[in-house]
Amino acid sequence: MSLFTEYKNKLPLKILDQVKEYTKGLSEAKIKKVLEATLKEYEVVKVEPGESVGVVSAESIGEPGTQMTLNTFHFAGVAEMNVTMGLPRIIEILDGRKAIKTPMMEIYLKQPYSKGKGIRDLALSIKETLLAEVVTEFVINIAESQIELKLDTEKMSELGITETEIATALKNTTKSVIKSYNIKTTKESILLKSKSKEESINKVYVDKEKIKKVHLNGVKGISQVLPVRRGEEYIIITSGSNLKEILGLDYVDESRTTTNDIFEIQKILGIEAARQSIINEVYKVIESQGLDVDIRHIMLVADTMCNLGEAKGITRYGVVSEKSSVLARASFETPIRHIIGAALIGEEDKLTSVVENVMLNQPVPVGTGLPGLVTKVKK
Numbered sequence: 001m002s003l004f005t006e007y008k009n010k011l012p013l014k015i016l017d018q019v020k021e022y023t024k025g026l027s028e029a030k031i032k033k034v035l036e037a038t039l040k041e042y043e044v045v046k047v048e049p050g051e052s053v054g055v056v057s058a059e060s061i062g063e064p065g066t067q068m069t070l071n072t073f074h075f076a077g078v079a080e081m082n083v084t085m086g087l088p089r090i091i092e093i094l095d096g097r098k099a100i101k102t103p104m105m106e107i108y109l110k111q112p113y114s115k116g117k118g119i120r121d122l123a124l125s126i127k128e129t130l131l132a133e134v135v136t137e138f139v140i141n142i143a144e145s146q147i148e149l150k151l152d153t154e155k156m157s158e159l160g161i162t163e164t165e166i167a168t169a170l171k172n173t174t175k176s177v178i179k180s181y182n183i184k185t186t187k188e189s190i191l192l193k194s195k196s197k198e199e200s201i202n203k204v205y206v207d208k209e210k211i212k213k214v215h216l217n218g219v220k221g222i223s224q225v226l227p228v229r230r231g232e233e234y235i236i237i238t239s240g241s242n243l244k245e246i247l248g249l250d251y252v253d254e255s256r257t258t259t260n261d262i263f264e265i266q267k268i269l270g271i272e273a274a275r276q277s278i279i280n281e282v283y284k285v286i287e288s289q290g291l292d293v294d295i296r297h298i299m300l301v302a303d304t305m306c307n308l309g310e311a312k313g314i315t316r317y318g319v320v321s322e323k324s325s326v327l328a329r330a331s332f333e334t335p336i337r338h339i340i341g342a343a344l345i346g347e348e349d350k351l352t353s354v355v356e357n358v359m360l361n362q363p364v365p366v367g368t369g370l371p372g373l374v375t376k377v378k379k
Contacts (some may be wrong), residue, residue, distance in 0.1 A: 065090065163186070262311055
């Protein structure tokens with residue numbers, strides 16, 4: 001133990017913990033040897049002061065990125081269950097897009113469900129059921145301004161939904177629509193008759209479309225579910241995402257359950273979780289393409305996107321708009337707007353970064369250009 005204390009200030013704690021884990025049962029002399037080799041390796045891979053880490057990372061991600069395919073991954077056995085992968089997914093993450101094409105979740109379960117017990121029923125209970133799914137036909141009677149919902153009794157018994165529950169859901173979720181209708185339920189159908197004598201045909205059609213989307217049960221936003229085996233346990237993969245509600249379920253392992261929507265993670269779990277999610281998501285795409293990029297490059301990108309306390313895309317509206325240098329902002333896009341804006345408020349540029357010094361033909365503050373000469377001039 002005293003050996004590890006000796007190296008406490010020389011090596012990061014994470015590396016020390018890993019060494020401790022791998023050297024269990026070894027003699028003190030051998031552990032000392034391992035620690036020395038680790039320290040030597042650590043000193044070699046440290047970044048030199050003035051190293052252009054941003055450029056190196058951009059090149060390291062961009063070069064293999066050109067070999068990426070524009071593919072989507074399709075889950076077998078479930079229609080409409082695609083996941084955006086490859087280059088489109090990388091662009092989606094790094095642009096900081098709030099509305100992603102294919103939101104999905106990986107829901108890890110507690111025992112006994114993780115062993116596969118009752119997993120099908122559990123998955124179905126998570127899936128959102130909309131009114132349209134338990135109705136075989138919507139019949140509109142124009143003369144009476146009446147909408148008839150013919151119910152699919154088989155599907156209802158499979159999902160454990162009654163006519164009364166459907167009527168209650170209609171009243172609760174579409175109050176503004178239902179106000180103008182009288183509801184009558186029978187075993188086979190639900191009748192919505194307009195209270196006003198002269199309801200326009202157009203309004204009845206619009207109301208019918210709103211009624212189709214009434215939420216009956218399950219978790220809102222989860223449109224498809226797929227139980228899959230991963231290693232020794234079963235998990236549920238979903239199409240659609242609702243992290244807040246899923247984490248509130250008793251049988252869900254909240255420490256491992258995740259979504260591919262970075263902004264949803266930021267909203268519920270905070271900026272550090274969002275940063276980790278960016279790293280995981282980008283790395284997952286790069287790895288699935290069989291490319292090799294050092295994770296530190298991805299970590300730098302994630303840090304840049306999250307260092308202001310909220311995830312921002314690498315665009316003129318995101319990270320670039322927050323740069324303190326007006327010349328750096330102008331070099332990216334819409335230069336005239338930036339320069340006029342800076343001139344109007346008398347903004348100063350300290351020329352501390354690379355771009356603005358390149359523009360003015362001065363040595364850039366990286367590598368040998370980083371140190372400056374300070375001298376006293378004789379009067």
